[in-house]
Structures are given as C-alpha cells and as structure tokens.
Amino acid sequence: MISILIVEDEAPIRELLRISLKEAGYECTCAADGDEAADILIRKRFDLVLLDIMLPGANGYELLEFVRPMEIPVIFLTAKGEVADKVKGLRMGAEDYITKPFELAELLARVETVLRRYHKAEEILTCGTVKVDLRSHRVMRNSEPVSLTAKEYELLVLFLRNKNIALYRDRIYEEVWQEEYTGNSRTVDLHVQRIRKKLGLEEQITAVYKIGYRLEEKE
Structure with missing residues (x-):
C-alpha cells in the first residue's frame, strides 16, 4: 500500500x-x-x-x-x-x-x-501471477503470454499503478479513453470484466459501491 x-x-x-x-x-x-x-x-x-x-x-x-x-x-x-x-x-x-x-x-x-x-520509471508491474513489461507491452500470467487489446492493456496498467486505491469510473474512463466521461459506465464495466477473466483477477479487481473499482493486493 x-x-x-x-x-x-x-x-x-x-x-x-x-x-x-x-x-x-x-x-x-x-x-x-x-x-x-x-x-x-x-x-x-x-x-x-x-x-x-x-x-x-x-x-x-x-x-x-x-x-x-x-x-x-x-x-x-x-x-x-x-x-x-x-x-x-x-x-x-x-x-x-x-x-x-x-x-x-x-x-x-x-x-x-x-x-x-x-513512479513512471518502473519497467515491470506485477500482481500475483500477472506481470506487465512496460517496455515491450508484454503481459504474462503464470509465465504465459496473454493477448490484450490496447484499451485492456491501458486499463490493466492503470490498476497496477494504483493498487488498493479506489478508482472512480470517470477517472478510469478519462485516463484510458482520453476523452470526457459522459456517464457511460458500461464501457468501463465491460473492459473490467474482460481483463478480470483473461487474467484471473476476478477476486482482486473489486467493485466499489458508487465509485468504481479497486485492484486489491495484500501486502
């Protein structure tokens, strides 16, 4: 933390x-x-x-x-x-x-x-068995490569750089999609569901009531 x-x-x-x-x-x-x-x-x-x-x-x-x-x-x-x-x-x-x-x-x-x-100089971000190499944009799970779309990758990096911090949906949307948030939370929710499933982070990425999401990792 x-x-x-x-x-x-x-x-x-x-x-x-x-x-x-x-x-x-x-x-x-x-x-x-x-x-x-x-x-x-x-x-x-x-x-x-x-x-x-x-x-x-x-x-x-x-x-x-x-x-x-x-x-x-x-x-x-x-x-x-x-x-x-x-x-x-x-x-x-x-x-x-x-x-x-x-x-x-x-x-x-x-x-x-x-x-x-x-912390922008960090080259490797991790959460459990998930590892992201920021130089090569490679994502690994259990040492096996995982294919993500550009937005899924940016969303994952945002979570990894803000572990245990509740992220508002509007901030997630504006950081990843680089445009003003208009209340369409479905876009964020769908991308969160996909990276949860692809990376086995169903329990780690939790919904925060009336706020958005948080990537939880115990110290």
Missing part, C-alpha cells in the same frame, strides 16, 4: 487529510511539527510527503532539505500563496505546491499525478 506522511500542525486539517486519504486507499502517518516528522522519516520509508511550510520546530523548507536526499516526492500544502513562495518551494525540489484552502478532489488528483509521475 502507498504510504503518505502528513506534516500539518493544525489538527482539524491534519485529521481531514488523514481520513480522506485513508478512504482513497492510502496508508497515512501524521506529524504535528517538523522535528516529529524528521524523527518519523528516519524510522520509516514513505512514498510521498504532504508538507505544510509554517510549522513548529523545523519549518517546511528545512524539512524539504532533510527529505530530498531520501528521494521521496514532496507536495507543499500551505497558506503561503504568494508567487514568490511557490517559486521558492518548487525550485527547492517540491513536486507540487497547493495553496489552502483547497478542494479535497483536487488534492487527491494532484497526489495521484505526483505518484504516477514519480
């Missing part, structure tokens, strides 16, 4: 972020100040850090310097909305800069984008 460290000194915002990200399928750890965050980062590896700038103890800029050698992507999430602050944060190495107040949907979309960009 993708693990995110939330560094935010305001308890209501911190808890809102934790609950929202957990519901989206992420594992979350929270820190209320920069010094606590540094201690946590020494003990545990994370896939992403959501970082406020104005913090007790070490501030966000100082913590970014601490995180950078660890090669963990950082998104600044802060009330400092001046252009100069954004430029400074991005030039220091932050992957994105979100100004408070923010919409949760936008935050989740930016988190997904950063994680996808950061």
